Amino acid sequence: MGLEQLLLVADCWRCLDRSVPSYLGILFSYANLHWRDLTLPQFVQLLYIIGEGRRSPADLVQKVESAILKHLDAFTLEELGAICLGLFKSLSGISDHVMRRIADRVSLQMEDMSTYALVNVLKMLRYTRMDHLPFMRELGKVIPARIPATNIQGIMHIALTYSSLHFFDEDVLAAVATSLPSKVSYCRSKDAAKFLWSFGCLDYEPPNEEEFYSSLIKQLHAKLHEFSKFPEHLLTALLGLAFVKRFPEELIDFALREEFVQKTRGSKYELEKDLFTLGKSVEIECPSYRGSRLPPQLCQEFTEMVSSFAEQEIYVRPEIVEATSLLESMLGGPEYVKNHMILPHTRSSDLEVRLAADGCPIPFNFKDPMAAKKLKGMGVSLTDDLMSQLLQGRAHNRSPTEEGSEAGIPGRERGDAAGTPCSGGALPAGARSWAEPNPGRWQPREVRLALQVSNRNHFCYSSKRLLGLHCLKRRQLRLLGYVVVEIPFWEWFPLLKRTRSEKLSYLHYKVFCPALLTRAG
Known part of the structure; x- marks a missing residue:
């Protein structure tokens, strides 16, 4: 057969929904040998078949990119959509340069493109994580009016593109929520999950939020049987809900059962972090919850995994190292500041500082090797007895997170106070979480600061709007009694190039001003 016949037969196998990897191998080898003979329609059809076969022939990748660049202006807009769909389905790597050229072309003629083809371009834009501002701005003008006539999978891909690229456009999201x-x-289980994730990730609650969320939660219940096969979708949905303070207890109980947890362990996706974030968020924000919980040993395993990653990738970031060093110098030494994750399940670090009622820093970080070395150099032996004296009684000065992680006992077994159900929102007035600080364990009028050295990945694209995970973290820190102090990247990063005294002055204001306001309140 010639290339025309090979392509036709491959398309017939696709219509019959049959996987024919050996036949596709023959087709790809033939196409590789006769690459120069491909017409543009044949090239488009070949890319489509590559996508339906869900694999990308390694020896064709470079040729595909070259052909796209060579004929970019000759392709119709619908052909560009088909090419992007093929690349997306086959998980083909494509260079930023090629994707940017495609986005350049589409952004100039978007109004003339069908919604189906446009959604296919969005899939590839999302896959390559391309921040193409002209494309996204034009999309914001064109797509809201089309959403009511778009099928549910197309709408899902639109919403998911915005969340994946951290791009907030209220007009688009409101149109999605309304439709x-x-x-x-x-909605398939996957669609419902990704809608909830998208809105939660961008921390957006639409004007019809009750109708929007209740309809999707109802659909999750209807598709509950699918989650045993696709556990990642249920965790995606529940995390998206948690970001916006919604905790449907029946679904959470299902997700934290031992049999479901075992299914997540066997998934091809790494679901441990998501499971950890969900489980610990429920402990902090749902005082009345009496359903299944993660086993303590599993939480400890997850904590160690996240902490190991943080030690290698987070704590060593220059902006955090610099802030830690300057705070130690300003406050009196490494025993006055701790660079760690107060809430390991939120996956980012904090600089913890403690202040007494008179505003004086309180030493507490005696497990830090530098702090211990400094005390030894002063002729002080760091015995358990001395530790007890310094901390005014170990049991009375431990943070609730330290206590919970060390004891390894879930809050339900510790018999903490119950409150009203949490299925529709955050803690009701007067309710207490198991992890909320017990006043007897804190020094009188002690202020605990959680300083957040933020970066661009904590916010929506080119804005100061926090993403859902970081909103959740700050909310939970406040529930635990911490004063959250932001050291935003737009202030701190420029200061890194300035003098030491300027940086110290900035940090001094950040540490002491919020504490003074808190004590005054």
Whole structure:
């Protein structure tokens, strides 16, 4: 057969929904040998078949990119959509340069492109994580009016593109939210999960938020049988809900059962961090929850895993190292500041500082080797007795997170106070979480600061709008009694190039001003 016949037969196998990897191997080898003979329609059809076969022939990748660049202006807009779909489905790597050229072309003629083809371009834009501002701005003008006539999977891919690229556009998200309830019955488990993730990731609650969330939660219940096969979708959905302070207890109980947890352990995706974030968030924000919980030993395993990553990738970041060093110098030594994750399940670090009622820093970080070395150099032996004296009684000065992680006992077994159900929001007035600080364990009027050295990845694209995970973290730190102090990257990064005295002055204001305001309140 010639190339025309090979492509036709491959498409027939696709229509019959049959996987024919050996036949596709023959087709790809033939195409590689006769590459120069491919017409543009044949090239588009070949890319489409590569996508349906879900694999990318390694020896064709470079040729595909060269052909796209060579004929970019000759492709119709619909052909560009088909090419992007093929690349996306086959998980083909594509260079930023090629994707940017495609986005350049589409952004100039977007109004003339069908929604189906445009969504296919969005899939590839999301896959390559391309921050193409002209494309996204034009999309914000074109797509809201089309959303009511778009099928549910297309709408899902639109919403997911915005969340994956951390791009907030209220007009687009509001249009999605308005159209979804009437179409929610067409959502697969994957679609419902990704809608919830997208809105939670961008920390957006639409004008019809109750209708929007209740319809999707109802659909999750309807698709509950699918989550045993696709556990990642349920965790995605529940995390998206947690970001916006919604905790449907029946679904959470299902997700934290031992049999479901075992399914997540066997998944091809790494779901441990998501499971950890969900489990610990429920402990902090849902005082009345009496359903399944993560076993203490599993939480300890997850904590060690996250901490190991943080030691290698987070604590050593220059902006954090510099802030830690300057705070130690300003406050009196490494025993006055601790660079760690107060809440390991939120996956980012904090600089913890403690202040007494008179505003004086309190030493507490005696496990830090530098702090111990400094005390030894002063002729002080760091015995358990001395530790007890310095901390005014170890049991009375431990943070609730330290106590919970060391004891390894879930809050339900510790018999903490219950409150009203948490399925619809955060803690009700007067309710207490198991992890909320017990006043007897804190020094009188002690102020604990959690300083957040933020970076661009904590915010929506080119804005100061916090992403859902970081909103959740700050909310939970406040529930635990911490005063959250932001050291935003737009202030701190420029200061890194300035003098030491300027940086110290900035940090001094950050540490002491919030504490003074808190004590005054």
